[in-house]
Amino acid sequence: MTDQADIFDAIRGRFATEIGTGQSIDVVYDNGPEPSSISASWCRFMIGIDDQQQISMGTVRYRMMGTATARLFTPIAKGDGASIDLADAVVTAFRGVRLTSPDIVFTPPPGVIGTADQEDAWCIRTVQIPFRADMQP
Numbered sequence: 343m344t345d346q347a348d349i350f351d352a353i354r355g356r357f358a359t360e361i362g363t364g365q366s367i368d369v370v371y372d373n374g375p376e377p378s379s380i381s382a383s384w385c386r387f388m389i390g391i392d393d394q395q396q397i398s399m400g401t402v403r404y405r406m407m408g409t410a411t412a413r414l415f416t417p418i419a420k421g422d423g424a425s426i427d428l429a430d431a432v433v434t435a436f437r438g439v440r441l442t443s444p445d446i447v448f449t450p451p452p453g454v455i456g457t458a459d460q461e462d463a464w465c466i467r468t469v470q471i472p473f474r475a476d477m478q479p
Contacts, residue, residue: 345477348444349406349477350389352441352443353389353471353473356436357410360436361428365383368382369385369387370385385413385414387411387412390409394407404478405476406474407474408473415464415466417464420465433454436452444477445476446475447474450472
């Protein structure tokens with residue numbers, strides 16, 4: 343049995359491994375508070391479900407389509423190169439990837455949305471990671 347929590351956990355797990363640990367940044371999930379030390383780069387990572395549908399009748403299976411969003415915060419003093427490098431790392435971590443337990447495909451490929459925003463001392467970039475996940479009740 344696969345449920346929404348399993349899907350979210352698998353996506354968060356990949357992000358934590360590839361970006362949190364791999365890029366050595368703090369990751370705040372969904373509505374968690376900002377990190378206590380915000381002098382270094384950090385990320386707010388959110389997952390949302392956009393649509394669900396039943397895809398088989400015999401053995402009932404459902405398909406969930408959604409988007410994970412990474413809002414990447416890098417100090418303005420580092421210039422936009424640091425935020426571009428971090429955004430590229432997120433795209434690379436999910437482009438062409440399929441997780442098998444549960445069955446999650448990241449398609450179409452993830453991409454950087456718009457240009458960088460500036461807020462106080464931060465350069466902010468947003469990467470959207472579309473996904474499709476199949477599940478059985």
